[in-house]
Amino acid sequence: MKYFDYAATTPPFEEVITTVAEIMRRHYGNPSSMHRYGEDADKLLKRSREVCAAALGVYPSEIVFTSGATESNNLAIKGVALQYQTRGKHIVTVSTEHPSVYEACRQLTNLGFEVTFLPVDAEGHVSAEQVCAAVRKDTILVSIMHVNNETGRVQPVHDIGAALKKQFPRILFHIDGVQGFGKLPVDIRGWRADLYSLSAHKLRGPKGAGLLFVREGVEIFPLHSGGSQEQGFRAGTENVPLLVGMSKAVRLAGERQAETARRMTEWRERVVAEVQTIPQLRLNSGEEAPHIVHFSYPGMKAEVLLHTLEQLGVAVSTKSACSSKLAEPSRVLQAMGRNEAEASGGIRISFGDEHTEQDIDELILALQQAVAKLESLERWKR
Numbered sequence: 001m002k003y004f005d006y007a008a009t010t011p012p013f014e015e016v017i018t019t020v021a022e023i024m025r026r027h028y029g030n031p032s033s034m035h036r037y038g039e040d041a042d043k044l045l046k047r048s049r050e051v052c053a054a055a056l057g058v059y060p061s062e063i064v065f066t067s068g069a070t071e072s073n074n075l076a077i078k079g080v081a082l083q084y085q086t087r088g089k090h091i092v093t094v095s096t097e098h099p100s101v102y103e104a105c106r107q108l109t110n111l112g113f114e115v116t117f118l119p120v121d122a123e124g125h126v127s128a129e130q131v132c133a134a135v136r137k138d139t140i141l142v143s144i145m146h147v148n149n150e151t152g153r154v155q156p157v158h159d160i161g162a163a164l165k166k167q168f169p170r171i172l173f174h175i176d177g178v179q180g181f182g183k184l185p186v187d188i189r190g191w192r193a194d195l196y197s198l199s200a201h202k203l204r205g206p207k208g209a210g211l212l213f214v215r216e217g218v219e220i221f222p223l224h225s226g227g228s229q230e231q232g233f234r235a236g237t238e239n240v241p242l243l244v245g246m247s248k249a250v251r252l253a254g255e256r257q258a259e260t261a262r263r264m265t266e267w268r269e270r271v272v273a274e275v276q277t278i279p280q281l282r283l284n285s286g287e288e289a290p291h292i293v294h295f296s297y298p299g300m301k302a303e304v305l306l307h308t309l310e311q312l313g314v315a316v317s318t319k320s321a322c323s324s325k326l327a328e329p330s331r332v333l334q335a336m337g338r339n340e341a342e343a344s345g346g347i348r349i350s351f352g353d354e355h356t357e358q359d360i361d362e363l364i365l366a367l368q369q370a371v372a373k374l375e376s377l378e379r380w381k382r
Helices: 014-026 036-056 069-083 099-109 128-134 157-167 240-255 257-277 302-311 331-335 340-344 357-381
Strands: 063-066 090-094 114-118 139-145 172-176 195-199 210-214 292-296 346-350
Touching: 014 240, 036 063, 036 240, 063 069, 069 099, 069 139, 069 172, 069 195, 069 210, 090 099, 099 114, 099 139, 114 128, 128 139, 128 157, 139 157, 157 172, 240 257, 257 292, 257 357, 292 340, 302 346, 302 357, 331 340, 340 346
Parallel strands: 090 114, 090 139, 139 172, 172 195
Antiparallel strands: 063 210, 195 210, 292 346
């Protein structure tokens, strides 16, 4: 079976697996403890923070460790909303955001906040002009994802950050960077971001670890009550083995980004070209993020094509892993103007740095065979 669902999760680097096991075995002290075991664990934590900060081009003191992207996004959005609610209670985001942003914003509306969910065009893009036009006197936060987790669309975060900060310097800017880091160049300072979310398991690190960049000077209301870990922003004993493993994955993914992007871009172009030759399929992604190809088979339920591909030895996804077991059509595709048949028949193929040209050959062959098989079944039914 060939695995093409790297946007959902990735196999950890062997170095990461070895490191996590070694830390669990030898350095189990609580980093908040004052004895030698605690001091050893705390040194590892500090080193991990330095490694992650160096990879992102920020200060170690601006890194807050979390359990993953969902927590990072919730901490950024709810933490800012609760901390700065005396300034205003309006948030701007996009209708195609990941559920951890979209639902966090919806939840805040129950607490008296107002959220503007910006529409996207047929390609899934939102512009800096749209973002700035949606800003009100009481806007406190703009949250935009770098790369869409379903379609791979890349939002113009540089343009958005520049325009936003030029016109509204007090409004905080959060970027969900989960699908971008390791595939595209990242420039947190240049993008004028105040907050930036990452998840370890999307870049070949362990599950259960993530981070939130919080720019120096920005305050967020802690969502966990307890100790003073993570500068008071995130109480709870840090998971040292996973965080050390994450720092290794972040370093490796950052160092390999250019070469990874080059190889993935070639594979994506091959698969996109193939999809465009199959009349039953409609492409939903373009030449942007190098690791995702998304298309629809209108009128065919996505899970039918997914299981047919699985029988042919290829594992793909229908949409976001967090939403893939829901029966509803894709919210992201509907926001892009796709009809219900198209939004119910979406398939996401996502690459990893371990793939080979032979893997892509097998993927394309399986796709051709799956569509031919389903088409013949449809003709027989008619």
